[in-house]
Amino acid sequence: MANSSTKPVTHGSLNFAARTVQSMLDEAGIVLNGPNPWDIQVRDESMLRRLLTGGSLALGESYVDGKWEVEQLDELIHRLLRSPLNDNHSFLAHQWARFRAMLFNLQKQSRAFQVGEAHYDLGNDIYEIMLDSRMVYTCGYWRYASDLDRAQEDKLDLVCRKLDLKPGMRVLDIGCGWGSFAGFAAERYGCEVVGVTVSKEQAQLAIERCAGLPVTFRLQDYRDVSEPFDAIVSLGMFEHVGHKNYRTFMEVLMRCLNPDALALLHTIGKNASLPGVDPWISRYIFPNGEIPSLKQISDALEPELVVEDLHNFGPDYDRTLMAWYRNFDAGWEKLRDRYSERFYRMWSYYLRVCAGAFRARDLQLWQFVISRGTSTSAYRRPDF
Numbered sequence: 001m002a003n004s005s006t007k008p009v010t011h012g013s014l015n016f017a018a019r020t021v022q023s024m025l026d027e028a029g030i031v032l033n034g035p036n037p038w039d040i041q042v043r044d045e046s047m048l049r050r051l052l053t054g055g056s057l058a059l060g061e062s063y064v065d066g067k068w069e070v071e072q073l074d075e076l077i078h079r080l081l082r083s084p085l086n087d088n089h090s091f092l093a094h095q096w097a098r099f100r101a102m103l104f105n106l107q108k109q110s111r112a113f114q115v116g117e118a119h120y121d122l123g124n125d126i127y128e129i130m131l132d133s134r135m136v137y138t139c140g141y142w143r144y145a146s147d148l149d150r151a152q153e154d155k156l157d158l159v160c161r162k163l164d165l166k167p168g169m170r171v172l173d174i175g176c177g178w179g180s181f182a183g184f185a186a187e188r189y190g191c192e193v194v195g196v197t198v199s200k201e202q203a204q205l206a207i208e209r210c211a212g213l214p215v216t217f218r219l220q221d222y223r224d225v226s227e228p229f230d231a232i233v234s235l236g237m238f239e240h241v242g243h244k245n246y247r248t249f250m251e252v253l254m255r256c257l258n259p260d261a262l263a264l265l266h267t268i269g270k271n272a273s274l275p276g277v278d279p280w281i282s283r284y285i286f287p288n289g290e291i292p293s294l295k296q297i298s299d300a301l302e303p304e305l306v307v308e309d310l311h312n313f314g315p316d317y318d319r320t321l322m323a324w325y326r327n328f329d330a331g332w333e334k335l336r337d338r339y340s341e342r343f344y345r346m347w348s349y350y351l352r353v354c355a356g357a358f359r360a361r362d363l364q365l366w367q368f369v370i371s372r373g374t375s376t377s378a379y380r381r382p383d384f
Contacts, residue, residue, distance in 0.1 A: 120177075321351050322355050
């Protein structure tokens, strides 16, 4: 609820910046200093002027700076994205992000390890507190689950069943994280797994967590993998590939998939084929990231690869992200000595903003099952 020292504002009581921002927020049912848990509580009015020119970048930066508060940040973002405001991408920061993505290959091989250093190498202690017991840093599957551990186990099992994994199969895991899929496929399905990652911290901890299992982890860019596999999986890594490299990624699948093998691509997706990514997320969370569209993925697959199955369970990412946020928030006391309060605000903003985006259906979560199209047998989708 609103702080007792603040009152909902009326248009007549506001300065020009505040009046302009409030008139925009009216379209989303959001009130400056209003009584609802999704209403923005202004702590420093300078943030209103920043919003007029900076869009989502200014919104995130001013929140991290402590210039405004909100009880339910995820719901605020949900309402903003469901409103006509989401159609306005004229902010300079947004236009620059698109132009930069169009002009440069931000995910070229010489830049591949930047996101590992900036995000995944932040500290394993953050992810151990935030994630489930297997440390799965991708969307859970909540159809039958009531807690995060079950949702992630169900997702990993769903992936294995979609690939029809069998004992002795050799599987490539592109973007292996901390070894969650590799360990699960080895334990439950008797597979030999090779995982590649651009994060030193992930590789080191994955080796420890999967000790004694037939798994191998490499600090390696996906473009350097060339040997054959009986199946390939990529969970939550394609968001770092970039539209200029989508075809290159598919060429890796073509050269590494055995003739009748299957690949599963699990990726966040967007609804429009526009380059770039949200400028705040790009600057502070995932440098060089880019969310693909269905059209972009389809174009990259043609004509050699076949989509055997496509499954969208994007709303499950809202629930996953909110579970991560609750874990992070509850475990903050264990992290406080090593990370700043500013980091807490930045990380909690990231998790809840993304949850709101999935809730608004502005983002999707797709699982593609892909083949080389050489098998004469029809693909049999497992029960979900």
